Amino acid sequence: MASAPWKVSLHGGHSGDFCLHGGDTLEEMLDAAVAFGYTTFGVTAHSPRSDANFLYPEEIEAGYSPADLDRDFASYVSKCRELARKFEGRLEVLVGAEIEIVPESGYAKEMADLRNRHDLDYIVGSVHWVDEMPIDVTRELFDEAVNKRGGLEPFLVRYFNLVEEMVNDLQPEVVGHFDRPRLYTDNAPEFESASVVEAANSALQACKDAGCILDLNVSAIRKELEHPYPAPQIVAKAKELGIPFCFGDDSHRISAVGENLAEGREYLLGQGISEIKVLTRENGTISKKTVPLR
Numbered sequence: 001m002a003s004a005p006w007k008v009s010l011h012g013g014h015s016g017d018f019c020l021h022g023g024d025t026l027e028e029m030l031d032a033a034v035a036f037g038y039t040t041f042g043v044t045a046h047s048p049r050s051d052a053n054f055l056y057p058e059e060i061e062a063g064y065s066p067a068d069l070d071r072d073f074a075s076y077v078s079k080c081r082e083l084a085r086k087f088e089g090r091l092e093v094l095v096g097a098e099i100e101i102v103p104e105s106g107y108a109k110e111m112a113d114l115r116n117r118h119d120l121d122y123i124v125g126s127v128h129w130v131d132e133m134p135i136d137v138t139r140e141l142f143d144e145a146v147n148k149r150g151g152l153e154p155f156l157v158r159y160f161n162l163v164e165e166m167v168n169d170l171q172p173e174v175v176g177h178f179d180r181p182r183l184y185t186d187n188a189p190e191f192e193s194a195s196v197v198e199a200a201n202s203a204l205q206a207c208k209d210a211g212c213i214l215d216l217n218v219s220a221i222r223k224e225l226e227h228p229y230p231a232p233q234i235v236a237k238a239k240e241l242g243i244p245f246c247f248g249d250d251s252h253r254i255s256a257v258g259e260n261l262a263e264g265r266e267y268l269l270g271q272g273i274s275e276i277k278v279l280t281r282e283n284g285t286i287s288k289k290t291v292p293l294r
Helices: 026-036 057-061 066-086 107-118 139-149 152-170 194-210 232-241 261-270
Strands: 040-046 092-098 122-125 213-217 245-248 275-282 285-292
Touching: 026 040, 026 066, 040 066, 040 122, 040 275, 066 092, 066 107, 092 107, 092 275, 107 152, 122 152, 139 152, 152 194, 194 232, 213 261, 213 275, 245 261
Parallel strands: 040 092, 092 122, 213 245, 245 275
Antiparallel strands: 275 285
């Protein structure tokens, strides 16, 4: 498939050799990225967690410990750098991580240390936990987290507050799937409540102040949501604030590499956004570059 400047993903590449809920190897994922026509492919493996209380179900089933997660992440960084050299000239491969915000009391230091220890090219700041409960594993666990907060509206307020705190604490280059709770509550009227809109807008202002790029995450289409993450009203507010977007295919196997990216492009164009911001390596450092969508 022909290359185009906008064919860049800064969130994805969760391969089966480094992610228990992924599939295919990292090298196979990069081969698929070349075949799709990506110019740059940011690989953002899930960051390890230091506390066994925050293992995901598949990690518990596999008998994993936090030490195993640390070992696998170090192996990922080494392998990804090796492959970046192998694919040079065909595909720019960036080595990143998608961070976790648990434990709430200590994640900021842990994630900053992880970034520095592995000299990562960039990080994607995502919120997968609310009140230290996972919110995108199963509908049952999501509902439990909502009930613990006293309903969907206070839950959404807390979610967006956590996004804001994460942005302020970590200053991530990219903020992942900004309105992730839509996974189980797409088009819920609570998203339009005054308190939720205020919390979301405050989180967006934090993104603006920190110079973040918002992940236009097309995995939502694969999961049969009406729109990519984020929803139109959040895209409109981000546009008003001057916050740029990038694409993320959030791929976990080769079939998802580049999937629905063209639809994401049309979505942004339909919202009056004609360019995206991408990351690229220049003179040994990572810099931002604006590329047109047309």
